[in-house]
Amino acid sequence: MSLEAKTELVRLLVEAVVRGLVDEPDEVRVGVNVGTRVVVLSVEVAREDVGRAVGARGAYMNLLGKLLTPIGFNHQIRYVLDRIQ
Numbered sequence: 224m225s226l227e228a229k230t231e232l233v234r235l236l237v238e239a240v241v242r243g244l245v246d247e248p249d250e251v252r253v254g255v256n257v258g259t260r261v262v263v264l265s266v267e268v269a270r271e272d273v274g275r276a277v278g279a280r281g282a283y284m285n286l287l288g289k290l291l292t293p294i295g296f297n298h299q300i301r302y303v304l305d306r307i308q
Contacts, residue, residue: 229298230255230262236294237264237287237304244283245272256305264291265305276307 234253242248250269255262268276277284284304291302 226257226298226300229300230257233262233291233294233298233302234264237266237291240287240290241266241268241276244278245269245275247272261301261303262295263303263305265308267308273307 234255238251238253241253242251245251245268247269250267250272252267254265254267256265266276278286284307288304291304295302
């Protein structure tokens with residue numbers, strides 16, 4: 224499987240998880256910036272959903288980051304969850 228295909232699967236996973244957390248799932252966008260060994264994922268949600276997507280003290284985003292670590296290890300690339308806007 225190519226890096227682009229792996230990255231698209233991870234993007235879809237992050238998007239699906241975040242959509243499940245917010246009140247406006249149609250407003251969720253996940254951007255991808257691919258480097259040589261790092262893929263940075265940035266998440267955009269509706270303004271009123273930022274708190275829901277981040278979670279208390281960043282709990283949901285930390286959990287997503289922890290989920291991406293073993294996936295990246297398996298894909299031999301590092302996935303980084305950049306931010307929620």
